[in-house]
Each structure stands twice: as C-alpha cells, then as structure tokens.
Amino acid sequence: NLSDRMQMALRRVRGKGRLTENDIEEMMKEVRLSLLEADVNFKVVKSFTKEVKEKALGEKILKGLNPGQQVVKIVNDELTKLMGEKTALLELNLTGITKIMMVGLQGAGKTTTAGKLANLVRKTNNLKPLLVALDIYRPAAIEQLKTIGQQLDIDVFELGIFVKPSVIIAKAMVYAEQNGHNLIIADTAGRLHIDEKMMQELVEVKEILKPHEILLTVDSMTGQDAVTVASSFNEQLSVTGAILTKLDGDTRGGAALSLRQVTQIPIKYMGMGEKLDQLEVFHPERMASRILG
Amino acid sequence: IDSNSKFDDDFFDELEEIFIMADIGVNTVVKFVAHLRSEIELNKTESSDDVKDLIVEEMFKLYVKDEIVSSNLDILDDRLNIVLFVGVNGVGKTTTIGKIAYEYLNKGKKVMMVAGDTFRAGAIEQLKIWSERVKCSFYSKEEGSDPSSVIYDAIQLAKETSVDLLLIDTAGRLQNKINLMKELEKVNKVIGREVPEAPHETLLVIDATTGQNGLVQAKVFNEVTDITGVVLSKLDGTAKGGIALGIKDELNIPIKYVGLGEKIEDLEPFDIEEYIYGLFA
Numbered sequence: 001n002l003s004d005r006m007q008m009a010l011r012r013v014r015g016k017g018r019l020t021e022n023d024i025e026e027m028m029k030e031v032r033l034s035l036l037e038a039d040v041n042f043k044v045v046k047s048f049t050k051e052v053k054e055k056a057l058g059e060k061i062l063k064g065l066n067p068g069q070q071v072v073k074i075v076n077d078e079l080t081k082l083m084g085e086k087t088a089l090l091e092l093n094l095t096g097i098t099k100i101m102m103v104g105l106q107g108a109g110k111t112t113t114a115g116k117l118a119n120l121v122r123k124t125n126n127l128k129p130l131l132v133a134l135d136i137y138r139p140a141a142i143e144q145l146k147t148i149g150q151q152l153d154i155d156v157f158e159l160g161i162f163v164k165p166s167v168i169i170a171k172a173m174v175y176a177e178q179n180g181h182n183l184i185i186a187d188t189a190g191r192l193h194i195d196e197k198m199m200q201e202l203v204e205v206k207e208i209l210k211p212h213e214i215l216l217t218v219d220s221m222t223g224q225d226a227v228t229v230a231s232s233f234n235e236q237l238s239v240t241g242a243i244l245t246k247l248d249g250d251t252r253g254g255a256a257l258s259l260r261q262v263t264q265i266p267i268k269y270m271g272m273g274e275k276l277d278q279l280e281v282f283h284p285e286r287m288a289s290r291i292l293g
Numbered sequence: 294i295d296s297n298s299k300f301d302d303d304f305f306d307e308l309e310e311i312f313i314m315a316d317i318g319v320n321t322v323v324k325f326v327a328h329l330r331s332e333i334e335l336n337k338t339e340s341s342d343d344v345k346d347l348i349v350e351e352m353f354k355l356y357v358k359d360e361i362v363s364s365n366l367d368i369l370d371d372r373l374n375i376v377l378f379v380g381v382n383g384v385g386k387t388t389t390i391g392k393i394a395y396e397y398l399n400k401g402k403k404v405m406m407v408a409g410d411t412f413r414a415g416a417i418e419q420l421k422i423w424s425e426r427v428k429c430s431f432y433s434k435e436e437g438s439d440p441s442s443v444i445y446d447a448i449q450l451a452k453e454t455s456v457d458l459l460l461i462d463t464a465g466r467l468q469n470k471i472n473l474m475k476e477l478e479k480v481n482k483v484i485g486r487e488v489p490e491a492p493h494e495t496l497l498v499i500d501a502t503t504g505q506n507g508l509v510q511a512k513v514f515n516e517v518t519d520i521t522g523v524v525l526s527k528l529d530g531t532a533k534g535g536i537a538l539g540i541k542d543e544l545n546i547p548i549k550y551v552g553l554g555e556k557i558e559d560l561e562p563f564d565i566e567e568y569i570y571g572l573f574a
C-alpha cells in the first residue's frame with residue numbers, strides 16, 4: 001500500500017534536516033504509481049500530485065519525524081477534500097413531486113440502482129415512489145424493472161417497447177399526479193456518450209420531465225475512460241450527481257477521483273451489492289482510503 | 294507521430310500517456326516503452342514511419358510471444374461442443390451469447406442456449422428473447438433453481454437432441470465473492486463430468502471500460518475455471534480495453550472476440566494489428 005511504498009522511497013533519503021524537493025519528488029513517484037494502479041485518470045494524477053508536492057514542500061517536513069507518514073497524511077487529506085468533504089444529499093422537492101433520471105453506460109447498474117434508490121428514499125423520507133421504464137431496447141428490461149418493483153412493493157409505470165421514451169415519461173408524470181406518487185425515478189437504457197441519437201433521446205426526456213436530479217451511474221471498476229464518459233454526459237445533460245456501483249468488489253475505484261476532479265459532479269451514493277437494500281450514502285473518507293489501497 | 298518529431302523524452306512520455314490512458318497497466322507500459330526506447334537507440338531508427346512500424350511490430354510481439362495465437366473457438370464437428378460464459382456483473386455475457394449463437398447458426402450448427410443465471414431479475418427472460426431472435430433452442434428452469442442442476446439437465450437434453458453447440462450463460466459475479474466463485478467451480482465440475490474435455494471453451498467477458506481490476510478478474514476466474522479466451526465487449530465506446538493486453542501478457546489468455554455494439558451482428562474475431570492501430574486512432 002502507499003505507506004509501505006513511501007517507506008521504500010524514504011530509504012533513499014539521507015541526512016538530517018528538512019526533506020528536499022528531490023526527496024519529495026521521489027515520494028511523488030510512488031504516489032503517482034499507486035494512483036495509476038488505482039485507475040485514477042492520468043491527467044488527474046499529474047495535477048493531483050503537483051498539488052500534493054506543493055503542500056508537502058510548504059509543510060517543511062523534517063526527516064526525523066516519520067516523514068513518510070506525514071506525506072501519506074497529506075495525500076489522504078487532499079484526496080478526501082477532493083472527494084467532497086461532506087456527504088452530498090439528494091435534491092428533494094418538498095412541495096411537489098421529486099423527479100429523478102438515471103443515466104449512464106450499458107451495464108453500469110442503473111436499473112438495479114433505480115430500485116435501490118426508490119427503496120432507500122421511501123424509507124428515509126417517507127415518499128411514495130414510482131419507477132418508470134424508459135428502456136425500450138434491451139431484451140426484458142421492462143420485465144427486470146417490474147420484477148424489482150414487485151420485490152419492493154413499488155409501482156412501476158411502463159407502456160411496453162413500442163412507445164417512445166418521451167411519450168412514456170409524459171404519461172408517467174400524469175399518472176404520478178393522479179395516483180399520489182411524490183417521487184418519480186426514471187430508468188433509461190444504457191447508451192454511449194458518443195451515440196448522438198441516443199443522447200438526444202435523453203435530452204428530450206429531460207425537457208419533458210424537468211428532473212431535480214440527473215444521476216450518472218458509473219461502474220466503480222471503470223478505468224481511464226471515466227473522465228471522457230462523465231465529461232460528455234455532463235456537457236450534454238448537466239448531471240447533478242453520480243452513483244458509483246459494484247463497490248462490494250475489490251477494485252480501488254480511482255474513477256471516483258477522476259469523475260469528481262474533472263466534472264465536479266458530487267458522488268451521492270455507493271452501490272454495495274446486488275440486493276435491493278445495498279445502497280449507501282457516499283462516504284468521501286472511505287473512498288479516499290480505498291483509492292490509496 | 295508526425296514526420297518532424299524527434300524521439301526524445303517528450304516523445305516517450307507522450308507514448309506512455311497514450312498506453313496508460315488505454316488502460317494497458319503501468320507496469321506493462323513502463324516495461325514496453327523502455328524496451329521500445331532501447332530498440333530505437335540500438336537501431337538508430339530515424340524516420341517516423343520506421344518508428345511507427347517498430348511500435349506495431351513490438352506490440353505484436355508482446356501479444357503473440359512467439360506462439361501461434363488464434364481467435365478461433367475449439368468447436369468441432371461430430372461432438373457436443375460446450376462454451377461457458379463467465380464474468381463480473383453487467384459486462385455483456387448474455388448479449389455475447391446471442392451474437393455467438395447467430396454466428397454459429399449461420400455456419401449451419403444446431404445451437405442451444407442455457408439460462409444458467411437463475412438469480413438476477415429478468416435474466417432468464419432476457420436470454421429467452423435472444424434465442425427467439427436468432428431462432429435456436431433454449432433451456433431454462435424456474436428462477437432460483439440451482440445453476441448446476443439447470444446445466445446438468447440442459448446437457449442431457451442437448452445429447453438427446455444432437456445439439457452441436459451448447460452456450461451456457463452464468464450470473465454475473467464479482468471475483469471476491471467466495472461463495473459465488475465456489476458455485477462457478479461446481480458448475481465447471483458438473484460440465485466436465487457429463488462431457489469429457491468440456492467446457493471446450495470458457496470465455497471471460499471483459500468490459501472494455503474496465504481498469505486494472507480486469508487483471509484481477511482474469512486471475513481469479515482462471516482459478517475456478519480454465520479460461521480459454523477473453524471477449525472484450527463494448528469496444529464501440531471510447532475506452533480501448535488495454536487491460537486485455539495485460540491479461541495476455543501476464544496470464545497468456547488470448548482475446549477471441551471483440552463486442553462492437555448491442556446488435557446481433559456486432560461481434561468480430563479479435564485482430565491484434567487492427568487493435569494496435571485502434572490505440573492511436
């Protein structure tokens with residue numbers, strides 16, 4: 001882990017007094033390697049280690065007092081600060097219907113997370129959720145969402161696979177109004193940020209739904225591409241939050257830092273398993289220490 | 294690389310950046326770029342065209358390692374062939390089965406799909422729809438059945454109905470879930486008992502957007518099954534799937550196919566030269 005690597009780098013540091021710029025640079029090499037292995041984006045690693053180096057130099061660390069630990073602490077603090085120092089909350093509409101739209105690449109975990117989120121928000125905020133099936137492409141996507149709805153005893157609105165998503169969402173909003181639903185969570189089909197036609201479909205759904213939250217679902221094992229994907233979704237839709245899934249795996253999750261650093265999108269939740277109660281509020285310090293390994 | 298570039302530190306830094314951003318993995322990249330650099334200095338390579346050729350040649354060598362690497366599947370006439378699909382959640386296993394069924398039906402093979410994912414909502418129905426799209430036979434039991442029993446029954450039926458190719462879908466599972474890896478180990482044993490030498494292929498589906506964890510996935514899945522190839526899915530996105538090169542480098546598992554979209558024809562046999570050029574596109 002990073003502490004061990006710092007110790008190794010420090011074996012090359014000689015003499016007394018303050019750590020020199022060269023000593024710090026040796027340690028930054030270890031930080032860079034560790035972050036790249038954790039899947040943090042190459043350019044983010046560059047700018048992050050630059051910041052950390054300046055901080056470390058500014059703190060005038062003495063060689064005698066376990067400098068490795070002090071630098072690790074600076075890295076950890078800077079990382080936690082970047083992840084967002086306090087937990088980011090969901091934007092709830094306290095006077096009407098809260099509307100949420102789930103977006104992201106294929107297979108990221110949107111459908112499962114839509115169910116988890118409806119379940120969590122219903123409990124913590126005592127709302128009556130409506131799940132809306134807007135994926136008319138993937139085989140059995142609607143069945144998947146309906147099954148999830150049944151397992152949670154949450155209503156699912158769907159109009160089958162031959163009606164356009166923009167029409168489905170419009171009718172869903174009317175249905176929600178008429179049936180006392182004060183929370184709408186729209187599940188959309190997975191799509192590539194470079195698929196113009198499919199991204200345009202999301203823009204149209206957004207224009208009709210006018211969601212309070214557009215949540216980008218990101219697989220926590222995503223590598224260098226996380227920045228490209230998040231930036232593109234953000235540019236085209238103005239994403240309001242992210243959900244990192246499959247954090248019950250053993251990936252270090254550096255995509256979280258890249259996402260945050262480049263787009264400033266706050267990470268709001270973490271998917272911690274396949275069951276519908278396995279969604280937790282995002283903890284920045286836990287993510288920071290996980291990325292550092 | 295333009296025709297005026299000098300091969301200095303900046304050039305090699307930039308090359309490292311391209312390879313790291315392709316998710317190839319720091320250790321493989323550093324090793325490779327250092328080797329490239331010494332080759333260029335040794336041969337006193339001058340022109341940018343020569344350097345381009347050298348890069349392609351060296352990446353090719355890194356992948357091939359002096360062996361014949363084929364992207365063909367071990368599917369023979371006159372026997373029941375079994376292909377097992379494994380991988381973590383959401384990577385494209387079920388969709389890839391649809392694509393491979395389509396390919397082999399067009400080659401005149403009798404194909405059967407097995408719904409080995411008895412757990413996830415809508416999983417059985419999803420595979421059933423694929424079997425209807427390609428028009429091949431399909432076997433499943435009720436949701437919640439033991440996957441090994443579904444697969445056992447499917448193999449008996451496949452033998453009775455002279456199926457040429459049995460494609461087995463499994464539930465997505467993260468490699469650190471010990472009980473799920475044990476379940477997969479049991480599935481593998483059942484297949485091997487019922488058909489000698491089976492599964493003839495065990496394909497690990499890897500999402501092209503996956504970072505360094507892809508290598509861990511390959512290592513652990515290879516402990517409970519004999520992974521014969523990787524399907525690199527979603528290569529139609531912007532990710533380069535470089536971790537598959539890392540998997541070949543460290544475990545010598547070849548890439549058999551690349552997934553290039555969500556439709557039935559969006560699958561191609563892997564071509565290392567095409568892939569290398571794609572890194573610079």
Ligand SMILES: Nc1nc2c(ncn2[C@@H]2O[C@H](COP(=O)(O)OP(=O)(O)OP(=O)(O)O)[C@@H](O)[C@H]2O)c(=O)[nH]1
Pocket residue numbers: 104105106107108109110111112113135138141188189190191217245246247248249270271272273274382383413465467
């Ligand atoms: N272990 C684990 N699996 C998850 C988590 N979230 C989702 N999954 C699994 O990931 C796979 C994909 O989930 P889906 O909900 O179908 O993903 P999706 O984004 O809706 O997929 P598309 O609609 O095809 O784009 C399924 O096997 C889920 O059970 C998580 O937090 N942990």
Ligand SMILES: Nc1nc2c(ncn2[C@@H]2O[C@H](COP(=O)(O)OP(=O)(O)OP(=O)(O)O)[C@@H](O)[C@H]2O)c(=O)[nH]1
Pocket residue numbers: 106107138190192380381382383384385386387388389410413416463464465466498526527528529530551552553554555559
């Ligand atoms: N763009 C693109 N999407 C793909 C590709 N392969 C699969 N997908 C999509 O990825 C999503 C997940 O595919 P599945 O086949 O359900 O993945 P899986 O591995 O079976 O998922 P689980 O069974 O939940 O673990 C679906 O939306 C597919 O359409 C590909 O090559 N390109």
Ligand SMILES: [Mg+2]
Pocket residue numbers: 110111112135141188189190
């Ligand atoms: Mg979905």
Ligand SMILES: [Mg+2]
Pocket residue numbers: 386387388410416462463464465
């Ligand atoms: Mg599947």
